Amino acid sequence: MILTITLxxxxxxxxxLSDFNIDTVNRVTDVRKTAGGKGLNVARVIRQLDEKVSATGFLGGSLGDFINSELKRLNIENGFMPITGDTRNCIAIIHNGEQTELLEDGPVIQQEEASQFLRQFREQAKQANWITISGSLPKGLQKNYYEQMLAIANEVGIPVLLDTKGDLLARSLQGDTVPYLIKPNQDELADLLGEEKLDIEDVRVAIQSVLFDGVDWVVITMGAQGAVVKHKDKVYRVHSPKINAANPVGSGDSVIAGFATGLARQLSGENLIKFGLAMGVLNAMEEQTGYVDITKVSWCIEQMKVEDWV
Ligand SMILES: Nc1ncnc2c1ncn2[C@@H]1O[C@H](COP(=O)(O)OP(=O)(O)OP(=O)(O)O)[C@@H](O)[C@H]1O
Ligand SMILES: O=P(O)(O)OC[C@@]1(O)O[C@H](CO)[C@@H](O)[C@@H]1O
Structure with a gap:
């Protein structure tokens, strides 16, 4: 079973919208609402791939109720812990071929809720074979909360695929227990290294930084440009097929779902790389966030090209 964490x-x-205008009224007829946050997108794609998944994190208020009912409808095992705060909304406006996102901070987690969740997480982790941890930390949690979770996962012997950025990612790489797989995109990698921007050649060098020592898989995603992947001492350049992208939001989450599912199925090397990254491509082809058309999985894997770089 894969345990997905969405705190x-x-x-x-x-x-x-075909057109988005600032400082005036915009009327919207095309509206979609989904149970989101990165880890829930991961859980949905894993479920679509027919792998056993359980989702956990914090949920509260009427939006929490909506997510609880969505988990039931999608037949995803619900391990979320109820909290006193209110789960947030995140808004993505797709307009004029661009995408503007408005992300609420979310609830403040109480200290007792934070400690209770860590106790619950230890028990849930024992039931899992793989764990994914994705997204931002809600307010109220200590900055080292992900490091505490990595330590617990390590104690119970379950590898973690971590998808976060900035200080949270930097801290997780400096702690005693590092993740098994990380997946920063090109901009997040630049940010991690304190650089303004990185081109593809910079990525090839940066991925071999000592910063990633001990992390088995480093996956740097680059949208339509594909990815650069490091596994132990090997580096690969991955090319994705050219597609008509309908909505790339959640492609990174779908890649995490792909790698977790592939690992659960004991895929390795290039087969795992192709399977994992194909899920990002398939998500970008759909309007729905965190959704893949499973009838296209074999086609997409065949289109992925993996080149040995080092
Ligand atoms: N327009 C596209 N065309 C082809 N492949 C794409 C496209 N967008 C995304 N992908 C695939 O999905 C993978 C992940 O995409 P991306 O780099 O945009 O992730 P991300 O920035 O983490 O996304 P998000 O944070 O929105 O989930 C890419 O490496 C690529 O394989
Ligand atoms: O605020 P976070 O946790 O970093 O990101 C939240 C979020 O933008 O990420 C997903 C896309 O990857 C969306 O479903 C969601 O709204």
């Missing part, structure tokens, strides 16, 4: 879930609202 700051959201009800994602997607507005599609």
């Amino acid at each position: 700051n879930p959201s009800v994602d609202i997607q507005y599609r």
Whole structure:
């Protein structure tokens, strides 16, 4: 079973507009609402791939109720802990071929809720074979909360795929227990290294930084440009097929779902890379966030090209 962690879930609202105008009224007819936050997108894609998944994190208020009912409808095992605060909304406005996102901070987690969740997490982790941890930390949690979770997962012997950025990612790489897989995108990698921007050649060098020592898989995603992947001492350049992208939001989450599922199925090397990254491509082809058309999985894997770089 794959356990997905979403500490700051959201009800994602997607507005599609042919034109978006500032400082005036915009009326929206194309509206979608989904149980979101990165880890819930991961859980949904794993479920679509028919792998056993359980989702956990904090949920509260009426938006929490919506997510609880969505988990039931999607037949995803619900391990979320109820909290006194209110789960947030995140809004993505898709307009003029661009995408503007408004992300609420989310609830403040009480100290007792934070400690109770760590106790619950230890028990849930014991039931899992793989763990994914995704997204931002809600307010009220200590900055080292992910490090505490990595330590617990390590104690119970379960590897973690971590998808976060900035200080949270930097801290997780400096702690005693590092993740098994990380997946920063090109901009997040630049940010981690204190650089303004990185081109593809910079990425090839940066991925071999000592910063990633001990992390088995480093996956740097680059949207339509594909990815650069490091596994132990090997580096690969991955090319994705050219597609008509409908909505790339959640492609990174779908890649995490792909790698977790592939690992659960004992895929390795290039087969795992192709399977994992194909899920990002398939998500980008769909309007729905965190959704893949499973009838296209074999086609997409065949289109992925993996080149040995080092
Ligand atoms: N337009 C696209 N065309 C082809 N493949 C794409 C496209 N967008 C995303 N992908 C695939 O999905 C993977 C992940 O995409 P991306 O780099 O945009 O992740 P991300 O920035 O973490 O996304 P998000 O934070 O929105 O989930 C890419 O490495 C690529 O394989
Ligand atoms: O605030 P976080 O946790 O960093 O990101 C939240 C979020 O933007 O990420 C997903 C796309 O990856 C969306 O479903 C969601 O709204």
